[in-house]
Amino acid sequence: MPRKARERSATGCYHIMARGINHTAIYNDDADNMNFLHILDFCADEDFTIFAYCLMGNHFHLLAKADADVLQHVMKAVGIRYVAYFNRRYQRDGPLFRGRYNSQPVTTKGYFLRVLRYIHRNPVAAGIVQEMQDYPWSSYLDYFGSRKKVLCQVDTSYALALHGLEWLRSYHQRPELNTRGMLEDSPLPAFTDGELRDFIRATAGMECHEIPLYPETITTPLLRRLVEQEGAGISQLARLTGLARGDIRRRLL
Structure with missing residues (x-):
């Protein structure tokens, strides 16, 4: 092939x-x-x-x-x-x-x-x-x-x-991002869908649609990081991964 x-x-x-x-x-x-x-x-x-x-x-x-x-x-x-x-x-x-x-x-x-x-x-x-x-x-x-x-x-x-x-x-020193994907007082834009797919592929070695197939012990830290440190939106992650928004919120607690 x-x-x-x-x-x-x-x-x-x-x-x-x-x-x-x-x-x-x-x-x-x-x-x-x-x-x-x-x-x-x-x-x-x-x-x-x-x-x-x-x-x-x-x-x-x-x-x-x-x-x-x-x-x-x-x-x-x-x-x-x-x-x-x-x-x-x-x-x-x-x-x-x-x-x-x-x-x-x-x-x-x-x-x-x-x-x-x-x-x-x-x-x-x-x-x-x-x-x-x-x-x-x-x-x-x-x-x-x-x-x-x-x-x-x-x-x-x-x-x-x-x-x-x-x-x-x-x-670099302030990784705290809000759930809308913006650093406070920052012009940094949120991820586009393509950027988020690329980011997950490059950093986690998996496709967005594959995330539900992996154990939560692997994907929960990834989801938490994407939302809390990288600024990905919960609705965006739900749309790209197929996970329910409530499931993603549960993992962030």
């Missing part, structure tokens, strides 16, 4: 994610994290712009802009070089990543900001650190910290031009 064609982004921006095969770790220590970032930095060129990254042990996230063909070329080059390094270091062979990388189009400024924050908040959401600035393997410090040595070139200018440094800092 031929592979499904990747969806192309009209803006050229993508949320990119890849996981280790069988959930295995792809970064075991600081040296692995450092080498991956060096390889990413080496493979990226003027046609591949990195807006954000986060390395998370058994997976990574990128927010980047590139033509679809350039994206494929760069990610393939990164994968080949890093797998060769990893296999050589740990005296193993075979694939390291679980299939192809996942790339979801980021088509609006609001969705761009959500993905930016989602990537930077990953270590906090996973319980690795309490504060985003305490995690060294994300681009959060490139935006809001004083990183002494650049690990990978990150273009912060686009996000900062949207709202400015203090607004972005506040947005």
Whole structure:
């Protein structure tokens, strides 16, 4: 069966994610994290712009802009070089990543900001650190910290031009969203249906209509996060997932 064609982004921006095969770790220590970032930095060129990254042990996230063909070329080059390094270091062979990388189009400024924050908040959401600035393997410090040595070139200018440094800092630190999908005193728009489908697919690895098929132990934290932190509406979630609004409200208690 031929592979499904990747969806192309009209803006050229993508949320990119890849996981280790069988959930295995792809970064075991600081040296692995450092080498991956060096390889990413080496493979990226003027046609591949990195807006954000986060390395998370058994997976990574990128927010980047590139033509679809350039994206494929760069990610393939990164994968080949890093797998060769990893296999050589740990005296193993075979694939390291679980299939192809996942790339979801980021088509609006609001969705761009959500993905930016989602990537930077990953270590906090996973319980690795309490504060985003305490995690060294994300681009959060490139935006809001004083990183002494650049690990990978990150273009912060686009996000900062949207709202400015203090607004972005506040947005990262204030995840409380109301149920209408708007941050208080913020121009951030609610998810469109397409954006919400893409976001769930990229962050949870499932389609909206598949959510009722998974155990509540898995989907309840996801639904709570989508409403309370990402601003998805209950009615919107009910329409896209097939869950009753009352069922979603029950899970939020």
